[in-house]
Amino acid sequence: MDTSNKIVRYGLKKAFGYIERDPEENLPKLMDWVDRFAPAGDRGFPVQRAAFRRVIEDPDCAMHQLMTRIFTETDKEVLKATFENFIINGNLVGWPRQEELREEYGCNIPWAILLDPTSACNLHCTGCWAAEYGNKLNLSFDEIDGIITQGKELGVYIYIYTGGEPLVRKDDLIALCRKHNDCQFLCFTNATLIDEDFANAMLDVKNFIPAISVEGFESATDGRRGSGVYAKVVEAMALLKRKKLPFGISCCYTSQNFESISSDEYFDQMVEWGASFVWYFHYMPIGNDAVPGLLPTPEQREFMYHKIREARREKPIFAMDFQNDGEFVQGCIAGGRRYFHINANGDCDPCVFIHYSNANIREMSLLDVLRSPIFMAYHEGQPFNDNHLRPCPMLENPVKLREMVEKTGAHSTDLQSPESAEHLCEKCAAYAQNWAPTAERLWQCSCREKQARQAEAGSESHKLAV
Amino acid sequence: MRQTTKEAIAQTFEGLLEKRNIDKITVKDIVTECGVNRQTFYYHFRDIYDLMEWALAKSIEKYAGTNLSAGMDWQEQIRLLFHFFYLHRTTVLHGYDATNRMQYERAVVKRASQMVRERIDAYPQAADVPEEKKEFIATVYARGCAGFLLEWVEEGMPDERHVRLDDYFLMIDGSIGHVLDKFRKPS
Numbered sequence: 153m154d155t156s157n158k159i160v161r162y163g164l165k166k167a168f169g170y171i172e173r174d175p176e177e178n179l180p181k182l183m184d185w186v187d188r189f190a191p192a193g194d195r196g197f198p199v200q201r202a203a204f205r206r207v208i209e210d211p212d213c214a215m216h217q218l219m220t221r222i223f224t225e226t227d228k229e230v231l232k233a234t235f236e237n238f239i240i241n242g243n244l245v246g247w248p249r250q251e252e253l254r255e256e257y258g259c260n261i262p263w264a265i266l267l268d269p270t271s272a273c274n275l276h277c278t279g280c281w282a283a284e285y286g287n288k289l290n291l292s293f294d295e296i297d298g299i300i301t302q303g304k305e306l307g308v309y310i311y312i313y314t315g316g317e318p319l320v321r322k323d324d325l326i327a328l329c330r331k332h333n334d335c336q337f338l339c340f341t342n343a344t345l346i347d348e349d350f351a352n353a354m355l356d357v358k359n360f361i362p363a364i365s366v367e368g369f370e371s372a373t374d375g376r377r378g379s380g381v382y383a384k385v386v387e388a389m390a391l392l393k394r395k396k397l398p399f400g401i402s403c404c405y406t407s408q409n410f411e412s413i414s415s416d417e418y419f420d421q422m423v424e425w426g427a428s429f430v431w432y433f434h435y436m437p438i439g440n441d442a443v444p445g446l447l448p449t450p451e452q453r454e455f456m457y458h459k460i461r462e463a464r465r466e467k468p469i470f471a472m473d474f475q476n477d478g479e480f481v482q483g484c485i486a487g488g489r490r491y492f493h494i495n496a497n498g499d500c501d502p503c504v505f506i507h508y509s510n511a512n513i514r515e516m517s518l519l520d521v522l523r524s525p526i527f528m529a530y531h532e533g534q535p536f537n538d539n540h541l542r543p544c545p546m547l548e549n550p551v552k553l554r555e556m557v558e559k560t561g562a563h564s565t566d567l568q569s570p571e572s573a574e575h576l577c578e579k580c581a582a583y584a585q586n587w588a589p590t591a592e593r594l595w596q597c598s599c600r601e602k603q604a605r606q607a608e609a610g611s612e613s614h615k616l617a618v
Numbered sequence: 619m620r621q622t623t624k625e626a627i628a629q630t631f632e633g634l635l636e637k638r639n640i641d642k643i644t645v646k647d648i649v650t651e652c653g654v655n656r657q658t659f660y661y662h663f664r665d666i667y668d669l670m671e672w673a674l675a676k677s678i679e680k681y682a683g684t685n686l687s688a689g690m691d692w693q694e695q696i697r698l699l700f701h702f703f704y705l706h707r708t709t710v711l712h713g714y715d716a717t718n719r720m721q722y723e724r725a726v727v728k729r730a731s732q733m734v735r736e737r738i739d740a741y742p743q744a745a746d747v748p749e750e751k752k753e754f755i756a757t758v759y760a761r762g763c764a765g766f767l768l769e770w771v772e773e774g775m776p777d778e779r780h781v782r783l784d785d786y787f788l789m790i791d792g793s794i795g796h797v798l799d800k801f802r803k804p805s
């Protein structure tokens with residue numbers, strides 16, 4: 153940490169003061185503070201800050217209601233830690249450092265690292281890649297500690313646990329939160345291991361946010377995960393809400409469940425449970441026993457496209473759909489461009505869904521992982537398509553993944569059922585072809601909308617100038 | 619169960635601190651000596667300074683529990699606090715460095731301001747002074763007292779009678795009522 157950051161940290165007290173008080177009055181002041189703090193130019197996220205500012209100034213919009221909800225219903229100390237670790241360290245401090253290193257090393261430097269502390273899970277859900285991973289692989293405390301320590305050197309302050317069920321290792325995760333109290337931790341979890349003790353530990357460390365997988369209402373959940381699981385998950389969410397701990401929800405959408413998990417009723421239910429965000433994942437046909445029939449049709453995916461955008465306008469919960477929101481991040485974010493994945497065996501995969509690699513964190517440094525062949529192939533290939541509604545080198549551009557794997561000699565790191573890239577990509581070929589026309593049409597529309605918005609903003613600033 | 623592990627770690631640390639300076643003690647030393655693994659250490663403490671602060675607060679609390687009694691004169695209480703530091707002279711000196719200076723100060727200010735606060739509340743005019751102002755007054759006085767303590771630590775902690783607490787008490791005691799009058803809410 154350089155001195156200028158230290159000096160700025162004193163200013164944080166002031167920002168914390170705003171967080172403690174009434175949000176309606178103090179959010180604009182907090183935003184002024186952030187504006188002063190943000191680095192100049194593109195590195196200071198001007199577009200995102202402007203969007204925040206609009207939300208703060210418009211009390212009627214759903215995102216404003218979400219902000220008010222977060223500020224009034226979250227434990228203040230947790231909120232301060234999230235502000236410091238996520239907003240300040242993760243973005244305003246971390247990002248310029250990442251940009252510097254991207255230039256210096258000519259490779260991708262991530263914004264977040266996903267890792268599997270364990271391949272073990274306490275549930276056995278049908279179709280879950282984790283359940284079939286086998287039960288014996290773990291990244292040790294010292295290994296994860298080493299990854300985070302190296303990550304911070306590269307400006308990475310955001311760590312996301314996947315698995316397996318990460319909370320099988322909950323004591324170690326709390327220890328890591330405490331040791332790296334300048335980082336923000338998120339965790340995909342089935343929530344069944346969240347109890348009173350663990351919630352208290354979360355309150356104590358303040359930098360751990362769960363993203364709970366809930367895939368619909370009771371019958372859908374219990375059908376897949378075993379009876380009684382739904383009730384347990386709902387109970388865990390009630391506990392988090394009572395403890396004023398922030399959390400989100402993650403859902404995988406398929407041709408079978410897309411309607412129910414994007415219904416208004418379901419959105420309202422998630423808000424009621426107390427979730428602040430929901431992450432949607434498009435079903436991926438990975439593994440030898442994947443079911444391509446679960447892939448959404450073009451109509452179904454388009455339905456999700458509109459539905460999530462509508463929800464962002466109307467529901468006080470932050471919804472994101474990783475496959476359809478590529479336009480906000482310029483396409484594929486894997487291969488270390490914004491993130492990559494380390495499995496419980498130490499293998500470094502470009503993406504949580506793409507298990508081909510030539511790098512293992514047990515054998516090389518984090519920086520060398522980012523400079524390994526498949527990561528460099530990602531770096532050079534991104535974006536894989538100029539249409540960000542077709543971001544993926546597997547799902548929408550399967551030829552690309554096959555090429556990259558072949559060229560780099562990356563091997564399958566899939567712990568449960570190693571699969572050749574040809575086999576995987578073949579399953580996506582028809583999907584990719586069918587989706588292309590819809591993607592083109594939607595992309596044209598959204599480009600036109602964007603232009604219209606820009607023109608409007610341009611004329612407004614022109615008016616102001618006059 | 620957890621609580622005992624936490625205390626065991628603190629005890630091991632204090633044992634090591636008897637023998638050498640804090641900058642010569644590593645997390646590894648502590649966990650090896652205590653027979654726990656690194657993750658157990660970090661489950662409870664962020665780093666050695668975090669442990670130091672916790673251990674200090676804990677032992678002050680324990681000491682206060684056995685030595686302070688209700689209704690005891692506040693000056694006597696502060697003297698006892700100084701005496702506590704004197705009793706733990708070796709570990710206090712071994713633990714003292716630029717970072718810990720702040721931790722010592724925080725611990726003393728916290729304790730001493732409670733003591734001054736009791737004195738403040740005994741004044742009849744205290745009822746007319748807003749809560750936050752009373753906190754403020756207590757903190758100002760406590761900081762003075764903490765300043766003496768740190769200076770004394772820096773001098774290597776000779777006999778605590780060297781600290782000029784008598785003059786400090788004389789000055790404060792007469793002034794509290796006066797200060798409270800100034801902060802009185804207009805009625």
Ligand code: SF4
Nearest residue numbers: 484485486503543544
């Ligand atoms: S590889 Fe595909 S699934 Fe992974 S981040 Fe890129 S676009 Fe998304």
